[in-house]
Amino acid sequence: MAEFIVKTILTDIEGTTTSISFVKDKLFPYAKEFTKDYLEQTWVSKETSEIVRELFELPQFEVYKTEVPNLSNESYDVSTVNEFVKYLIDKDLKLGPLKKLQGLVWEKGYESGDLKGHVYPDVPEAFKKWKDAGLRLAIYSSGSIKAQQLLFGQTELGNLLPYISAHFDTTSGHKQEEQSYVNIANDLGEDPCDILFLTDVVKEAEAARKAGMQTVLLTRPGNAPLTDDDKTQFTFVNDFESLKISLKQSA
Numbered sequence: 001m002a003e004f005i006v007k008t009i010l011t012d013i014e015g016t017t018t019s020i021s022f023v024k025d026k027l028f029p030y031a032k033e034f035t036k037d038y039l040e041q042t043w044v045s046k047e048t049s050e051i052v053r054e055l056f057e058l059p060q061f062e063v064y065k066t067e068v069p070n071l072s073n074e075s076y077d078v079s080t081v082n083e084f085v086k087y088l089i090d091k092d093l094k095l096g097p098l099k100k101l102q103g104l105v106w107e108k109g110y111e112s113g114d115l116k117g118h119v120y121p122d123v124p125e126a127f128k129k130w131k132d133a134g135l136r137l138a139i140y141s142s143g144s145i146k147a148q149q150l151l152f153g154q155t156e157l158g159n160l161l162p163y164i165s166a167h168f169d170t171t172s173g174h175k176q177e178e179q180s181y182v183n184i185a186n187d188l189g190e191d192p193c194d195i196l197f198l199t200d201v202v203k204e205a206e207a208a209r210k211a212g213m214q215t216v217l218l219t220r221p222g223n224a225p226l227t228d229d230d231k232t233q234f235t236f237v238n239d240f241e242s243l244k245i246s247l248k249q250s251a
Helices: 020-042 046-056 059-067 078-090 096-112 122-132 145-153 178-188 202-210 228-233
Strands: 002-006 008-011 136-140 166-168 195-199 214-218 243-247
Touching: 002 195, 002 214, 020 046, 020 078, 020 096, 046 078, 046 096, 059 078, 078 096, 096 145, 122 136, 136 178, 145 166, 166 178, 178 195, 178 202, 195 202, 202 214
Parallel strands: 002 243, 008 136, 008 195, 136 166, 195 214
Antiparallel strands: none
16 A cells, blocks of 8 residues: 655546546536537626637637638627637647636536536545545646536535645646646645645656655556556556555644
8 A cells, every 4th residue: 555644635636536538528528518508698798708708819719710711700709619619629728718618617517417526436535534634635637626616516426625625727837847736835835745646647747746746646447557667657556545645743
């Protein structure tokens, strides 16, 4: 069993607490299917207008325009935004305004009961155990903070938000950049060495380790396989039950 002594646990979502298939096969298709409905219902709202403006200011929109014949400024309507959003989702781009819009669409899905957040069976018990031990738990995902809160607040296994102390998204930086983890440690007020980062992505683990954090790779079903070199360089486990994490006492 892998053992760690830290003050805070920072965990990724996709492939770590939640199956990749839930995100790829449930959340993204839901956003593609219901974005148009959401835009039609909220088109005149200040929030939607701001998101639309930000979407049209993305450099990807300039590229998109070259690929769509007869797209003039006068035709920037609900259908234009909807098709552009589908284009961005298909390219799996992690962009601020796209994430905001997706979060709002998913919120409607959670409210209606069409969506329930997936977490692995060992996750609720691990979260509870860590909190009871005095450890602080934070989330870091490319999905927006709103989307994180929706997922953990309405999972198939109950509301897990009470166990989570902080949420971070790409406003803290890209997940494969060292500085992002420095920023998060600063926001948490912790020495990076007192933080354990859990992820399924090697490059994220490398960035966190460079920032001074302890790291573990998750080898959940459906995750990308680790190379022999990865297994040599990093601690890896199949699930949270294979981790023994104790609270580091302050000096």
